[in-house]
Amino acid sequence: MRAPFAAPLGADFWKLWTSSAVANLGDGITMVAGPLLVASITTNPAAVAGAVLAQQLPWLLFALISGAWADRLDRRRLVVSVNALRAGAMAVLALAVGFDVATVPLILTVFFLLGTGETLADTASAAFVPAIVAEPQRPRANSLLFASFNVLNQFAAKPLGGWLFIVAAAVPFAVNALTFAVSAALIATIRAITPARSRPSPVDADAALAAAEPDGVRRPGLWSEIGEGMRWLLKHRLLRTLAFTMAVGNVVFCAAFAVFVLYATRVLGLSDVGYGVLLVAFAAGGLLGTLVAPALIRRVATSLLLRTGLVVECALHATLALSREPWAVAAMIVVFGIHTTVWGVVVTTIRQRDVPPAMYGRVASVHSFLELGGAALGSLLGGVVATAYGLVAPYWLATLAMALVAAAAWRGLRAATLGSSPEPEAATSP
Known part of the structure; x- marks a missing residue:
């Protein structure tokens, strides 16, 4: 059992891991800086709480829809596109904060867009590991991904986000825009991750074949x-x-x-x-x-x-x-x-x-x-x-x-x- 765990995980996995690590750092920074930014503009508790809710709400509204789209599209291109758009949204917010024109509605809108993008990117990227890592090595791969979250998002990003906000209120959001851009660039170098390319599961293989779209047959509706x-x-x-x-x-x-x-x-x-x-x-x-x-x-x-x-x-x-x-x-x-x-x-x-x-x-x-x-x-x-x-x-x-x-x-x-x-x-x- 030791050999599979010690086997190399491959270049594609390490690109995915680095992308995840960078994104986790940026997400953690914004998680701290976002409420601080809203609190610096207004003392309304509902507005401050709204900064958190704006990123959570899309999961309740769009999670199931995002899952269906993640199965329809090239997952690599989807993650790259979404992260590029999130980088642009964060850059707009950073500029608005830097020029002192940021408002609560703008902040909540940007955070809602970030959360919506997260439903697509996280759902699509969840399928990367089974496509690029052999089954015996997946526990190790998943452990490394959890480690990057715990170290960077939970430990490093929290104090860093607060410190960057003190340095200049726009800086944490500019940093997060950069992390999204870097993450997109790394994912773009991974081979295409599509449902058709991935290895079929031995469990319920008939369902996997049924989910594929045969030539000339109209695809079922989204809700179907x-x-x-x-x-x-x-x-x-x-x-x-x-x-x-x-x-x-x-x-x-x-x-x-x-x-x-x-x-x-x-x-x-x-x-x-x-x-x-x-x-x-x-x-x-x-x-x-x-x-x-x-x-x-x-x-x-x-x-x-x-x-x-x-x-x-x-x-x-x-x-x-x-x-x-x-x-x-x-x-x-x-x-x-x-x-x-x-x-x-x-x-x-x-x-x-x-x-x-x-x-x-x-x-x-x-x-x-x-x-x-x-x-x-x-x-x-x-x-x-x-x-x-x-x-x-x-x-x-x-x-x-x-x-x-x-x-x-x-x-x-x-x-x-x-x-x-x-x-x-x-x-x-x-």
């Missing part, structure tokens, strides 16, 4: 193609279980952490600095997860990794509900961060193996829709529950919900492997 992707996911027992487990997990996680700053300061008695340290603990756990994920995947049964992850989810929320010791909470958060990365690498690798290349964008977009829809619902739910029942109530609710989810998913996760694909009958039975 979206429905095809949703039906494929619902028929695949393991991926269906993972998708809905992650959706419910996001609801309760975001419900619990919508009031995390108040929990940290009022329940744990931490200062603003202590709250920041807890946030760093999430990133630290994620980084550790990227380091240990390949070894765990080699040595531990996939079903055990996923089941253990559900136990960790329950343990995190139970710890926050019961403990008043910051060190215990921080330690549990680090463990949770490790779990989220390992879980992400495993689930991504399974999806890359089992989903037919011709419908990868649509299936991935359903996952994104469920996860981000769950996150939005959870944030709303957390505020309501905390207001009605106290700051600790969302963590008790999350503990109970995840225990029920674990019990419901436990048997379905038995079939999870990262070896050769399961037989179609086993994988697609309802």
Whole structure:
């Protein structure tokens, strides 16, 4: 098993990795600088919150549509075009800020366009790894991609974004425009990634052939193609279980952490600095997860990794509900961060193996829709529950919900492997 993990990943992968790393840095910088820019123009809390919502909303509106387009077009050209357009939008914003003519409507419009482009670019680029990396090497490849996110987006970009904004308000947005341009240039050098070129999956090969457009036959409508992707996911027992487990997990996680700053300061008695340290603990756990994920995947049964992850989810929320010791909470958060990365690498690798290349964008977009829809619902739910029942109530609710989810998913996760694909009958039975 050691040789496949040690084998070279290839020039195309390293171009993809570098592009992802650069984009993650730029995204993280704007994530910090965007709200700071709005807050420098207006003190309206709704406007400041709108800067975040403007980038999240397109996932709820366009995720499924973007998945269908990612399966219709040359994915490389799509990502290059979208990143070039996002570079232009950020350049316009940087110029507006530099000449002191930026307004809240302009900022929100640019961020909405960025989020819309993200639905297309992220969905299309999700299909790159299974097309350019051999199956035995994908856990390592996915771990490296998660590592670039944790190091650059979560660690480096946050303080850098704040510092660049202090230097000059336009600088972080100019830097982000440059990162989009560099990312587009790197992706342009990768070989074409199209559904027809990708290697067919052994699972549900008939669906993959049906998704291809024969010569002279009119292509189905957009919504018909979206429905095809949703039906494929619902028929695949393991991926269906993972998708809905992650959706419910996001609801309760975001419900619990919508009031995390108040929990940290009022329940744990931490200062603003202590709250920041807890946030760093999430990133630290994620980084550790990227380091240990390949070894765990080699040595531990996939079903055990996923089941253990559900136990960790329950343990995190139970710890926050019961403990008043910051060190215990921080330690549990680090463990949770490790779990989220390992879980992400495993689930991504399974999806890359089992989903037919011709419908990868649509299936991935359903996952994104469920996860981000769950996150939005959870944030709303957390505020309501905390207001009605106290700051600790969302963590008790999350503990109970995840225990029920674990019990419901436990048997379905038995079939999870990262070896050769399961037989179609086993994988697609309802």
